[in-house]
Amino acid sequence: MALKSPPDSLLHFLRQYPGYYIVAHEEPDGDSIGSQLAFASFLRRRGKQVILLSPGPWQRKEIAPYRSFFLDTLPKSEVRLHFGLIVLDCSSLSRTAQFASILEGLDTGVIDHHQPNGIVQGIVQYIEPNAPSTTLLIQKIVEAFGDTPTPEEARYLFLGFATDTGFFRHLETEASESLELLSRLAVKGVTPKSIYRETFGNYSLESRRYLAKILSTMEPYFQGKLLLTHILHEEYQSFGSEHRQSDPLYQLLLSVEGCEAVAFLREEEPKKTSVSLRSPSTLNVAAIAQKLGGGGHKNAAGYITSLPYQEAKVELLEQFRLLFGNNP
């Protein structure tokens, strides 16, 4: 099944305004930032003014070089009412933190690859949950205008694809079309090797100690079907935010024989625990995250709870008990 093409209503919306705000979700990642940068460049080439907004916090090293291109505040009184608003890599303004109330009321277009969970913002929507990254949807829009990405845009688009697919590892049913789109980025001179270095290289030594700390807490539940890890508030705080890189954790644990799901609970504050869930194949962790107030994809999802770690763990294990039965 082919990926949905951008609807005509979106192409019309992108012609309609002299300028656009482009915003994406908080805790930006390579896909949200890559989508914003590539789209901004494309629209500017088409004579549009673009203001890039990001709520932050900027925690991921692969996007750090681009921070200066984004505003993190915008006085409500200065909002240009003749601009359109483009929301990327999420479908609700509530995911944009401080910008939600500031930008409310502007004509909005949403471009996202997540299954919507709740109200979708926007007069025009291009939502394709089968797309492995938002950047591929941006590329499809550029191509729908009969254009091709510049080498710089191609690099941003590849970056988003690389981070959201774990460098191709999570590609599934839409692989053939995705790789066709990617091949057209490679034509522009983007090499997978350089993107790999940018996204999965140059970690700090401290980030490896953080990983070791988390790995040492690993507990198997339900005969090893669930591998649960955590970090408590005090330890979490002892690592600088730039060293809290947990992506390799999932790669390591999901490859364990018999593992059907991985949970990582971070007690970020005494009454705020972020829970990340991953599964290697069929188990739908988004369904669990949604029940507990979050969302995501079948194989990668999460939620935030106001419970401290121990209670959050009990609540989560209860959900897995419904799936795996009564033997913890």
Ligand SMILES: [Mn+2]
């Ligand atoms: Mn994404």
